[in-house]
Amino acid sequence: MQGKSQLTSEVDFDLDGKHHGYLRLPHSVHRSAYGWIPIPVISIKNGNGPVVLLMAGNHGDEYEGQIALNNLARNTNESSLTGQLIILPMANYPAAKAGLRTSPLDQGNLNRSFPGNPVGTPTEMIAHYIESRLLTRADFLLDIHSGGSSLIYQPTLLMTRHSDPEQQQRNLAILSSFGFSHAILFPASPDGSYSSSAAERQKTIAITAEIAGAGTVDTGALKQLEKGLSAYLGHLGAVSEDSLRLKRPMQETRFLEVPSQDYYVYSRYNGLFEATVEIGAEVTEGQLAGWIHHPDTPMEAPHAVYFDIQATVICKRVPAITQRGDCLYELAAQIN
């Protein structure tokens, strides 16, 4: 974490008003000896209220957040703010440009790269800049993900449990402000390489969102995200109440947890996966989850996959071609 970032920003985050440009990540390659990678950035500031860092494209094949944040940047007038929005719609730009989870330049997974390294690979340098230059300014972080190319999520919010009961109550209220049907609370991760761990180190209140996925853009989920985002920014006091069209959450939020590895259903076979359950479904122990078919072996019967526990289906695998060890479903349980 020590050391000066080599990234520079075309945007001065101290200025009031709406400013956009690029973070310049120096990148000397055959086609461009003195070139830089352009990471899009927008700052909208009015006064000294809460500072919210909004990120998408942490994984490059997750699209709803990239679109929602660019829409938000275009549609937000600084006069409606009572704080500051710092927006990174394509945080790991090389990965987002390529539509890949990880960066084609260094195979870096930005959400496993914090606290980063100021003189490391491009992905490590981005992580270092975000933690040391942006999270140090931000009171709140929203990092918007989706299931990427291989999974699809019921729109879900994730947050780390807080040890202080009063802060925990405030955090549950922030989660509820989105009006999503459910949110998942996780214990603090011992692995410090996620954006949420970086936020924790910098005393920034972080939420991770998982919005649809499947390598596509789900219009319904995108609309839900945009409404939720607007209500969240109003709840935080970053946007003035008058400018909010939506004053009330759309629905009550259920709080869930993923108590153990048993809540991940994996394939034990190579083959073609046929899912028999939709995201959002309530499932019971012994219920059929799907089939793994084997058309490469004439006359071989498919293998059935069953759920081992009673739970809510949060996400499921999308591609049919499946290998032993691939995650087919993620489940969650109601917190009692």
Ligand SMILES: [Zn+2]
């Ligand atoms: Zn992701």
